[in-house]
Amino acid sequence: MSQFFYIHPDNPQPRLIAQAAEILRNGGVIVYPTDSGYALGCMIGDKHAMDRIVEIRHLPEGHNFTLMCSDLSELSNYSVVNNVVYRLIKNNTPGRYTFILTATKELPRRLMTSKRKTIGIRVPDNQIALDLLKELGEPILSCSLMLPNEEHITQSDPEEIRDRLKNRVDLIIHGGYLGQEATTVVDLTRETPEILREGSGSIQPFI
Numbered sequence: 001m002s003q004f005f006y007i008h009p010d011n012p013q014p015r016l017i018a019q020a021a022e023i024l025r026n027g028g029v030i031v032y033p034t035d036s037g038y039a040l041g042c043m044i045g046d047k048h049a050m051d052r053i054v055e056i057r058h059l060p061e062g063h064n065f066t067l068m069c070s071d072l073s074e075l076s077n078y079s080v081v082n083n084v085v086y087r088l089i090k091n092n093t094p095g096r097y098t099f100i101l102t103a104t105k106e107l108p109r110r111l112m113t114s115k116r117k118t119i120g121i122r123v124p125d126n127q128i129a130l131d132l133l134k135e136l137g138e139p140i141l142s143c144s145l146m147l148p149n150e151e152h153i154t155q156s157d158p159e160e161i162r163d164r165l166k167n168r169v170d171l172i173i174h175g176g177y178l179g180q181e182a183t184t185v186v187d188l189t190r191e192t193p194e195i196l197r198e199g200s201g202s203i204q205p206f207i
Helices: 014-025 048-058 072-078 083-090 127-136 158-165
Strands: 003-006 030-034 037-043 066-068 099-101 118-122 142-145 170-175 185-188 194-197
Touching: 003 014, 014 030, 014 037, 014 127, 014 170, 030 127, 048 142, 072 083, 072 118, 127 142, 142 185, 142 194, 158 170
Parallel strands: 003 170, 030 170, 066 118, 099 185
Antiparallel strands: 030 037, 037 142, 066 142, 099 118, 185 194
C-alpha cells in the first residue's frame, strides 16, 4: 500500500519533503507533482525502480526518460551543451519544457536513447518538485504519469491516482489538482531547435 502525503503546493512541509527524499533513496518509486501534471520518479542509479516504472507505464524499449533537475547546475554532468544552447535553456526554465540534449559518458547507457545517445532534461516550475530535488541533492529519473491506453493525458487527480496505483508505487504526493497537458519537448542537439512535441510550454522561443 502506497504512502500518501498531503504537501502544501506553495509552502511544502520540510518534514514530508525529507521523508519523500528518503523513500527515493531507499529504492522507492514515487508519484509527485510538476508544472504539467503528475510524474513517476526514482533514483537515477536504481535499475529495479526504473523497471517498475516501465512496467506501470507499459513503456517500449528505448523510451526516453527525463532527468528532473532543481536548476541548471547539474547540466554539464549529464549533457553536452554549448553557450548558445545553455542561454536558450536558461531563458526558458523553470518551465513546461523537456529539452533533448546529447548525453555525457557519465550517464548510464540504459538511460540514453539507443541510437542517438540523448537524454531529456527539465527544470519544473513547481515548488514541491523543486524542494524535493534540492533535498535529494541530485536529479530524479522521471517520466510523465500517463497510464496505458491514455498516452496523451497526464494524470492530474491525486485521489484517482491513489485508487489506480496504490499497490504499485511507494509514495503518492498530493500537491493539488493539476493540468493534464504534457510538456513541450524541444530537441537541442542540432543547430536549429526542433519541436518534437507541442505541449503546455509555448513554442514561440524556439521558432
